[in-house]
Amino acid sequence: MTTFLHTADWQLGKPFARVDDPDRQAHLRRLRLDSIDRLGEIARARAAGFIVVAGDVFDSHRPPDSLISQALERIGRLQLPVYVIPGNHDHGGPGCLWESAHFRREQAELAPNLRVLLAATPVERDDCILLPCPLLRRHTVQDPTDWLRSLDFSALDQRVRIVLAHGSTVNFQSEADEEDEPTQANFINLQRLDSQFAEIDYIALGDWHGFSQAAAKAWYSGTPETDRFPKTGQQPGHVACVQALRGADPHVEAIPTGSVRWFEHTQTFTDAEGPEQLSRALTERIGSTGVTDVVAKLVLDGHLGLEALAAIDQLLATWRARMIHLRIDNRVEIQPTADELAELTQRSDDPLIAGVAASLVDDLQRGSDEAAIASLALTLLHREVHQLEASA
Numbered sequence: 001m002t003t004f005l006h007t008a009d010w011q012l013g014k015p016f017a018r019v020d021d022p023d024r025q026a027h028l029r030r031l032r033l034d035s036i037d038r039l040g041e042i043a044r045a046r047a048a049g050f051i052v053v054a055g056d057v058f059d060s061h062r063p064p065d066s067l068i069s070q071a072l073e074r075i076g077r078l079q080l081p082v083y084v085i086p087g088n089h090d091h092g093g094p095g096c097l098w099e100s101a102h103f104r105r106e107q108a109e110l111a112p113n114l115r116v117l118l119a120a121t122p123v124e125r126d127d128c129i130l131l132p133c134p135l136l137r138r139h140t141v142q143d144p145t146d147w148l149r150s151l152d153f154s155a156l157d158q159r160v161r162i163v164l165a166h167g168s169t170v171n172f173q174s175e176a177d178e179e180d181e182p183t184q185a186n187f188i189n190l191q192r193l194d195s196q197f198a199e200i201d202y203i204a205l206g207d208w209h210g211f212s213q214a215a216a217k218a219w220y221s222g223t224p225e226t227d228r229f230p231k232t233g234q235q236p237g238h239v240a241c242v243q244a245l246r247g248a249d250p251h252v253e254a255i256p257t258g259s260v261r262w263f264e265h266t267q268t269f270t271d272a273e274g275p276e277q278l279s280r281a282l283t284e285r286i287g288s289t290g291v292t293d294v295v296a297k298l299v300l301d302g303h304l305g306l307e308a309l310a311a312i313d314q315l316l317a318t319w320r321a322r323m324i325h326l327r328i329d330n331r332v333e334i335q336p337t338a339d340e341l342a343e344l345t346q347r348s349d350d351p352l353i354a355g356v357a358a359s360l361v362d363d364l365q366r367g368s369d370e371a372a373i374a375s376l377a378l379t380l381l382h383r384e385v386h387q388l389e390a391s392a
Helices: 022-045 065-077 101-110 146-150 190-199 274-286 306-322 338-345 351-366 371-391
Strands: 002-007 051-053 082-084 114-116 128-133 160-166 202-206 212-215 218-220 238-244 251-256 261-269 294-304 325-330
Touching: 002 022, 002 160, 022 065, 022 238, 065 101, 065 114, 128 146, 146 190, 190 212, 202 212, 202 238, 261 274, 274 294, 274 306, 294 306, 306 325, 306 371, 338 351, 338 371, 351 371
Parallel strands: 002 051, 051 082, 082 114, 128 160, 160 202, 202 218, 261 294, 294 325
Antiparallel strands: 002 238, 212 218, 238 251
16 A cells, blocks of 8 residues: 655745735745645654645745745655646746756755656656656646556556646536637546546646545645635645555545634624624634634624724724734624714714714715715714723
């Protein structure tokens, strides 16, 4: 039996442009490097003989030299063979990063255990034969696994056979556009490999960022460190531990590796209890009130009064400071309570504020084109009044 780890889509150097804090962007990039160390821990615990990376080690085909050195130093620490194919983000071909002088020097010194498979040709190990399908350009209309259909499998011995490929196994073309040959970029047609399935023991796929099974012997490992909000049914943040035998279905186990949690939460407010409801929901989802490696997206809906809205703003400011990133889709309708309106419009000691507030309330209640602006203005006015009173 051959035991190995299958991983992909490290995308080291990903910029995380939607995270607005440069320090937290850098933190997310460091965590992706740290995930390489976790792969080593898992490999040792599971007695894996080697690791295959099915494309996209780097997020760019021209990563900075400093990142290349950091990645190779981490790979060298693994102290077991690592086999990599280029993906669409770090594709091969003339002038690619894999052939750069800096990469070659650093690989020889820092990661002699790394082998980059740039040719579609069998690679033999004592315990298996690797069948790499590297991407030599970012997009290709040719199925990366095409060369396997003309491979003479009878010339191979009975060692385990492992395919490495990077691309989508779902054809996103409409039926009206489908022809005999795929035109979708990097499309892997597993159905056309049916006749070779008996000759292949495992297909290690990359490109999709969630752990999933694509066919009887074909699996996506997903990215080891979650890097986006998961879609339904996806399992990002995993590595696949594979046990393969020649001529048998493989045993594949998803092992968690991610350290950053990404989640979405929808909260609909209906009364002044809204701040407490949201606080409880976030504490339950995050499990901690301290600083944490979480990226969250909140969809806020319903209606709130001015006091409750101010409390929500304060609560979100606190959680934003504690998380790596907090994205908010705010659809809350502002509905001041009768007491809040009276507090602003019946200020005999401050007729200017009372007059402004009364005008804004009139715009709000008439549902004029300026209602949204009036709602925001009332919120700001309420906040300023309370800040002034607190500092008096």
